Amino acid sequence: MIAPMRSRVACAALVAAALACNEGLQPNTCPGICGTVTFRGALPDSTQAVYVVAYHTFPRSRDSLFTFQPPVTLLRALPLDGAPAFYALPVDNGRYEWVAAVWVKQGFNLANADSTLREAGYYRDPADPAQPGVVNVNAQQPDSIDFVIDFGQMHPPCRYYNPPCP
Amino acid sequence: MKRLLILTVLAAAPSRTAGAQDTAVIVGTVADTLGQPLRGTVRADGGGRPVVADGRGHYRLGVPAGRVILHVTHIGFRPIVDTVTVAAGDSLERNYLLPAAAVELQPTIVTAAKRSQLLDRAVTSVALVSDTDLAHRAVATVDEAVNRAPGVLFLNGQVNIRGSSGFVEGLGSRVLLLVDGVPANQGDRGGIDWDMVPLAQVERVEVVKGAGSSLYGSSAFGGVVNLITHEIPVGWHGRVRATGGAYANPPADAWRFRDYTGGLGGLDVTGSYGTEAVRGSLTLGGRHSDGYREQDRSDQWETAGKAEWLPQPGTRVMASGAWTSHQYEVFPTWCVPGACDTRGQAFQPFMIDRSGRGSYTRSNKGYFAATLDRTPSARFAWQARGSWLRTHFTDFNPDDWSVSNRLGAELRGVRRGSGGDDRVVTFGLEGAHSDVTSDIFGDRGQVGDHSQVELAAYGEAEQLVGPARLTAGTRLDYFSVDGAKQTAVLSPRIGAVLPTGAGTWRASAGRGFRAPTLAERFVTTRAFGFDVVSNPNLDPETAWSFEVGNALPLASWGRLDGALFWTEARRLLEPTFVLVPPDTVPKIQIRNVSRARLRGLDASLTITPFASPLSASVAYTFVDARDLATDSLLAFRPKHLLTLAADYRWRALSVGGDFRYTSRIDRIELEPVFGGDPRVSAKVLDLRAGWQRGSLSARLLVTNALNYIYNLVPRTLEPVRTASVVLTWTY
Numbered sequence: 001m002i003a004p005m006r007s008r009v010a011c012a013a014l015v016a017a018a019l020a021c022n023e024g025l026q027p028n029t030c031p032g033i034c035g036t037v038t039f040r041g042a043l044p045d046s047t048q049a050v051y052v053v054a055y056h057t058f059p060r061s062r063d064s065l066f067t068f069q070p071p072v073t074l075l076r077a078l079p080l081d082g083a084p085a086f087y088a089l090p091v092d093n094g095r096y097e098w099v100a101a102v103w104v105k106q107g108f109n110l111a112n113a114d115s116t117l118r119e120a121g122y123y124r125d126p127a128d129p130a131q132p133g134v135v136n137v138n139a140q141q142p143d144s145i146d147f148v149i150d151f152g153q154m155h156p157p158c159r160y161y162n163p164p165c166p
Numbered sequence: 167m168k169r170l171l172i173l174t175v176l177a178a179a180p181s182r183t184a185g186a187q188d189t190a191v192i193v194g195t196v197a198d199t200l201g202q203p204l205r206g207t208v209r210a211d212g213g214g215r216p217v218v219a220d221g222r223g224h225y226r227l228g229v230p231a232g233r234v235i236l237h238v239t240h241i242g243f244r245p246i247v248d249t250v251t252v253a254a255g256d257s258l259e260r261n262y263l264l265p266a267a268a269v270e271l272q273p274t275i276v277t278a279a280k281r282s283q284l285l286d287r288a289v290t291s292v293a294l295v296s297d298t299d300l301a302h303r304a305v306a307t308v309d310e311a312v313n314r315a316p317g318v319l320f321l322n323g324q325v326n327i328r329g330s331s332g333f334v335e336g337l338g339s340r341v342l343l344l345v346d347g348v349p350a351n352q353g354d355r356g357g358i359d360w361d362m363v364p365l366a367q368v369e370r371v372e373v374v375k376g377a378g379s380s381l382y383g384s385s386a387f388g389g390v391v392n393l394i395t396h397e398i399p400v401g402w403h404g405r406v407r408a409t410g411g412a413y414a415n416p417p418a419d420a421w422r423f424r425d426y427t428g429g430l431g432g433l434d435v436t437g438s439y440g441t442e443a444v445r446g447s448l449t450l451g452g453r454h455s456d457g458y459r460e461q462d463r464s465d466q467w468e469t470a471g472k473a474e475w476l477p478q479p480g481t482r483v484m485a486s487g488a489w490t491s492h493q494y495e496v497f498p499t500w501c502v503p504g505a506c507d508t509r510g511q512a513f514q515p516f517m518i519d520r521s522g523r524g525s526y527t528r529s530n531k532g533y534f535a536a537t538l539d540r541t542p543s544a545r546f547a548w549q550a551r552g553s554w555l556r557t558h559f560t561d562f563n564p565d566d567w568s569v570s571n572r573l574g575a576e577l578r579g580v581r582r583g584s585g586g587d588d589r590v591v592t593f594g595l596e597g598a599h600s601d602v603t604s605d606i607f608g609d610r611g612q613v614g615d616h617s618q619v620e621l622a623a624y625g626e627a628e629q630l631v632g633p634a635r636l637t638a639g640t641r642l643d644y645f646s647v648d649g650a651k652q653t654a655v656l657s658p659r660i661g662a663v664l665p666t667g668a669g670t671w672r673a674s675a676g677r678g679f680r681a682p683t684l685a686e687r688f689v690t691t692r693a694f695g696f697d698v699v700s701n702p703n704l705d706p707e708t709a710w711s712f713e714v715g716n717a718l719p720l721a722s723w724g725r726l727d728g729a730l731f732w733t734e735a736r737r738l739l740e741p742t743f744v745l746v747p748p749d750t751v752p753k754i755q756i757r758n759v760s761r762a763r764l765r766g767l768d769a770s771l772t773i774t775p776f777a778s779p780l781s782a783s784v785a786y787t788f789v790d791a792r793d794l795a796t797d798s799l800l801a802f803r804p805k806h807l808l809t810l811a812a813d814y815r816w817r818a819l820s821v822g823g824d825f826r827y828t829s830r831i832d833r834i835e836l837e838p839v840f841g842g843d844p845r846v847s848a849k850v851l852d853l854r855a856g857w858q859r860g861s862l863s864a865r866l867l868v869t870n871a872l873n874y875i876y877n878l879v880p881r882t883l884e885p886v887r888t889a890s891v892v893l894t895w896t897y
Contacts, residue, residue, distance in 0.1 A: 024846055024875040027418040030512045031842040034503075073839045076504030088503045088512040090842020109750070 032070075032091035032137050033099060035145035037121070038084045041152030048104045049077035050120060050149065052087045054135070055098040060162040065113060069096070078149075096135045099123040101149045114165075118154035123147045190231050190252040194260040195223040196238060204264060206240040231255075238262045267722070276347065277372040277392040279626065279637075280381045281580045281592050286717055287628075289637050289661025289674040290378070291729045291768060293317060295371040302813055302822060303854065304865040304892040306409060306432060306453065308368060309360035312391055315373045316770045316785030319807055319828060322879045325358065327375050328731060329764050329789040330388020332802040333835070333879050334741060337756070338683045342378065342385040344392040346486065348535045348553045351385050353572030353600035353618075354607070356683030359557060362531045363488050366407065366434045366449045367470045369396040375768065376731060377678025377711035380659035383596065383622050383643045387678040387709060388733075395486065398438050398445035398474060404897040405436045411890025413458040414873050416516050420509055423516045428456035430890065434468075446473040457495070458886045460517045461525070464494035480541040489532035496561075498522035499881035502843075513843065515875065515883040522563070529559040544586075548579040566691065568604035570684075585630070592639070593625035600684065607688045609700075616684045619646045626659070637661040637674075645681050647702075655679045655706055669718030669726070678733075679708045686739055686756040695839075697753045699744075705758050709735035715768075723775040728768070735762040741835060761794040764803070782812040799833040802879070804847075820856040823871075825849075831878065840880035848876045848884065865892045 033054055053068035053075070069091040078085050078101075089099075100122035108116040123145050125133040135145055158165030196206035196219045203223025209216030210229045219225040227236075231254035239245040243264035252258045273296075278288035285292060293315040305311045312318060312325065319326045321333040330340040338356040342349060345363055352359060371393055378386035413428040434451030449470045457463050470488035477483070497518050501508060505519040537551040555572040576596040583589030601617040608614025626639025640658040645651075659676030682704035691698045715729030737758035745752045770785035791803035806829040813822035828848040834840055851872050856865040866889070873887035 023849075025515060025844055025877065026875075027420045028511055029844050031844065034512055036510070070842060074842055076502060078504055079507075086503050086508055086510045088508075 031088055032093075033089040033096065033135055033145050034087065035123070035147070036084050036086050037078065037101060037147060037149050039080075039082055040148055040150040043080055043082075043151055044103075044105075046106050047080065048106045048108060050080060050104065051075045051077060051102050052089060053100060053102055054089055054091055054096040055100070056094060056096055058097045058132070059157065059160060062114070062158070062161065065117075065157055066110075091137060093137050096137065098132045099135055099145055099147075100132075101147070103151070103154055114156060114158055117157055119157060119159070120151060120154045121147055121149040188231050188254050190229055190254060191226060191257040192229055192234070192236065192250065192252065192260055193224070193226045193257060194262065195219070196225060196240065196262050196264065197223050198243065199263050199265050201263075204240045204243065206238055206243075206262070206264060208236060208238050211235040211237070236260070238264065240264055243267055275372050276394070277344065277390055278374050278378075279590075279592060279628065280347070280578065280594075281590070283587075286665070286670045287587075287635060287663055288374075289659075289663055289672050290676075290713055291317075291375040291672075291715055291727070291731075293373040293375065293770075295373070297369050300365070300368065300370070302820070302856070303824075303852075304856075304867055304894075306365060306890075306892075307360060308363055308365050308371075308393060311365060311368065312360075312371055312373065314809070314811075314824065315371065316783075316809055317375060317768050317787040317807065318373055319804065321802055322882050323358075323360065325391065326803075327373065327389035327391075328733075328766065328768065328787065329791045329800070329803040330733075332800065337685050337689070337741075338680065338739060339385060340388040340680055342382050342390045344382075344390060345488075345533065346395055346484075346535070346537075347392065348533070348537075348551060349382070349385075349572075349574055349598070350533060350555055351572075352557050352570060352683075353555060354557065354568055354570035354602035354604065354683065355685040356385060356680075359490075359529070359531045361466060361468070361492050361529075362490050362533065363393055363395075364434060364449050364451050364468045364470050364490075366405065366436050366451060367395045367447075367472070367488065368393050370394045375729075376674070376713050377657075377659075377676045377709060377733070379643075379655075379657035379678045380639050380641050380676050381592075381624055381626060383624075383641060383657070384620065384645075384655075384679060384681040384706070387680040387707070395472060396447070398440045398447050398472060400440045400442065400445070402897070403438045403440075405894065406433075407435075407892060407894045408433050409453075409890055409892045411867075411888055413456065413885075414887035414889075416886070417873055417875060420511055421514065421516050423460045423514075428458060430455040430888070440474075443476050444474070445476075447471065457497070458888070459497050459500075459515075459883055461495045461523065462497050464492065466490060466492045466494075482539040483537070484539070485534070485536045487532065487534035490530070492527075492529045492531075494527055494529070496522065496525035496527055497882070498525060500883060502881075513881075515877065515881075519881075525561070525563040527559055527561050529557070531555075531557045545582045545584070546579065548577070550577050551575065564692070566604070566606050568602060568606065570600065570602040570604075572598060572600045574598040587628075588630040589628070591625065591627045594623070596620075596622045596624070602684050606691045607684065609690065611690075614688060616648055616688050618648075618681075618684055620644070620681070633665055635663040637663075643679070643681075645706075647684075647687065651702065653681065653706060655681075655708070669716045671714070671716050672729075673714045675710065675712045677708065678711050679706045680739070681706045682739055682756070693754060696743075696751070698741075699753050699755050701755050701757060704739060704756060705737055707735065707737045707739050707758065709733050723778075724771060724773040727770050727772075730767055731765065733762075733764040735760070735764065738762050759795060760800075762792065762800055763794055764789060764791045764800070766790055779815040780812070781814075783809070784811075785809040801833045801835045802831055803833075804829045804831050804878075818857055818859050820854075820858075822854050824852040826852075828878070834880055836880070843880060846876050848878060849874055850876075850884075861896045863894045863896075865894075866890075867892065 101120040103118040103120040105116040123133045125131040196204045206219050208225050217227045233251045236248040244267040272284045313320045325341045343358045374390040378390045409432040432453035436449040438447035451468045453466045455464050468490040472486040475483040500515045501517050501519045502513050508514045533555040535553040539549045541547040553574040558569045560567045578594035581591045598620045622643045624641035628637045638660045643655045645653045657677040661674035664671045687702045688700045712732045718726045738760035742757045743752040744755045766789040768787050773782045787807040791800035808827040810825045830847040853868045853871045868889045870887045
């Protein structure tokens with residue numbers, strides 16, 4: 001009586017285990033682009049927040065300034081206690097030409113974006129650190145996209161427009 | 167010779183029918199195939215009272231003269247159908263030997279038709295969680311018990327039957343909760359407090375699937391869950407149940423959030439005393455849990471009581487009530503980078519968003535109900551009831567509070583035709599008054615007061631036509647909100663049940679509806695970082711629900727039940743992002759926005775071989791839920807739900823397990839906010855073992871034995887592996 005019971009229970013457990021094995025949530029699942037930012041310089045008193053965003057194509061005009069990913073509702077402000085901070089951008093698969101940190105001044109609105117937003121650092125090409133690094137997000141996890149945010153070296157967005165601002 | 171003498175005397179005895187010229191008498195015996203007398207039931211087609219054989223198996227039945235069809239039955243024996251012809255004024259002897267049979271007793275249900283009926287006579291699908299199921303699984307709470315019913319899925323405390331509710335953070339339930347037939351949804355939010363009734367009070371659960379508004383009105387849009395409490399036995403009885411256990415730690419070091427193992431424990435004590443006329447029971451209990459996540463502790467104290475007075479046959483007065491005080495820390499959402507130190511992780515499922523630190527809720531809730539049941543004759547019964555449901559919650563961080571009452575009353579009658587259950591009419595009047603006072607029900611943080619009045623009249627008739635039972639009925643509901651906004655809804659239903667050689671077929675078409683709750687109309691708060699604004703002009707959401715099903719007994723060892731269902735819903739109440747200039751940030755508002763279609767298949771196979779120690783069941787539900795307004799999937803409706811269960815008994819020992827698969831939820835609400843979060847299917851294995859000797863039992867439970875880490879609603883981790891031991895002493 002016991003032997004058949006054991007075999008039935010074992011079979012049931014095996015079937016269930018096979019169905020259930022793995023595939024649950026796993027640690028360190030990056031939803032798109034992830035990395036760690038480190039901070040340099042003094043945080044301005046007028047800071048409202050700092051975000052990391054990604055652009056499929058480099059924003060060369062005011063019209064393309066707000067074409068970043070992820071959507072605004074998914075943006076998470078970075079912690080600004082000075083310690084290195086991990087970030088994760090839930091973005092779709094694809095090629096991203098610019099992964100940048102955006103400093104937002106208090107009083108920001110869409111109309112005064114040129115004067116209240118600053119580029120505070122970006123991911124750089126490992127082969128040519130003077131150039132932005134391109135990030136390809138696909139089914140495989142990309143490498144950690146780490147870079148430095150320097151509050152002493154921030155630039156208005158129009159610096160990258162074509163033509164750039166004076 | 168002696169037997170012949172008795173039969174002769176019986177036949178010659180004066181009676182109302184024997185002496186009449188158009189009637190006759192049939193006499194005889196009922197016995198098993200070994201000749202042992204049986205107290206079998208003998209009845210003739212065409213009405214008339216059945217008779218029960220006496221202790222020696224003798225019976226005497228008056229019948230109309232002519233051709234008569236006789237039915238001879240006894241529990242545990244195969245029934246006999248006999249056709250005889252008897253002349254007026256004559257008498258006839260017929261003796262019956264019933265062969266033994268493994269007979270599964272048809273469960274009697276009380277919810278599908280708002281009266282007692284056999285399960286196979288319900289026009290809609292009904293899932294049962296029996297007292298045996300509850301004992302085997304040794305679950306601690308009512309929602310855990312209901313969650314095991316086939317076709318039922320809980321999404322963070324919100325019950326879904328065939329994908330009806332989705333998930334709207336407890337704002338309105340498309341399932342109606344009854345406690346012994348008394349509506350128990352919250353008066354303000356329309357949701358369900360599953361912790362209001364101690365599980366110790368619950369004997370079984372009936373889950374009616376599909377629209378039930380033709381009898382139950384609002385909220386019964388997608389189904390009805392009825393908690394049936396224990397009958398109180400005569401004499402002194404008691405039960406003590408102690409539970410202790412532990413939660414598994416996170417499976418990855420990167421997710422560890424505490425340096426100790428979280429535990430849980432509880433104790434409940436039930437005592438009852440009854441005489442033939444007066445009975446009462448009382449339950450006291452308490453539970454503590456450390457929780458399986460950060461900031462997840464809870465403490466609960468509960469009491470429940472029931473009293474019955476049976477002054478005379480056919481009359482019962484019952485009063486029952488429960489009160490629960492539940493204090494629990496709130497785990498709002500898990501944290502993502504920027505919301506806490508995620509230690510380099512893309513998300514931390516065991517840790518909370520920093521903004522929710524310190525949040526907890528004190529929730530007190532209870533109900534009191536009184537009913538008077540009268541059965542003046544075999545053909546008529548009525549019930550009057552009154553009820554009071556009260557909920558009071560206080561939230562800390564953010565600081566909110568709400569007090570709500572729901573007063574209800576119902577007068578119901580059930581009239582049967584002369585042929586017993588061949589014709590049954592159920593009719594009644596029902597009314598309810600709900601009110602709420604809260605700081606989130608007024609404008610801009612002001613305290614608001616709102617109320618809603620519901621009045622309804624309903625009736626449903628069931629008629630036996632040949633072998634088929636036909637059902638038709640309707641209900642008219644009238645609503646008034648704050649004495650102004652007035653709405654009336656008509657909810658008809660038709661159905662049929664047809665027993666055949668290929669099982670019992672059932673079909674129904676009915677209308678379901680749900681009136682907007684006071685919360686959906688008036689609540690102003692913040693959720694997920696957005697303002698939630700009121701919408702007092704909401705209309706009820708409505709649906710037409712269709713079902714065709716078949717229940718097929720498989721010899722003496724099983725039962726196969728399958729149903730196809732189709733629901734067409736209109737004006738569904740859904741949270742919607744709205745942007746009203748000059749606002750630059752969208753707000754959330756409940757609106758009548760969606761047309762939806764939910765269709766699918768519900769199937770279950772229950773295997774309970776006669777005299778076998780093994781029992782098993784398989785249940786599968788497929789739901790195709792589409793938002794017709796946007797031609798997209800409806801949010802929070804997994805397509806596939808599969809439940810496997812098996813139990814094996816050997817002497818005093820038992821082992822068993824459940825496995826539940828819920829397919830990945832393809833679409834969620836607030837996709838712009840949570841769309842980037844990982845989502846997986848749910849695969850949960852529960853194991854159990856038990857030992858019982860006399861009045862003592864011990865059960866070991868391991869839920870989510872594989873410690874499968876998953877979530878069903880955004881950023882809300884479902885329970886991890888939990889091992890617990892339940893010791894029960896019953897007197």
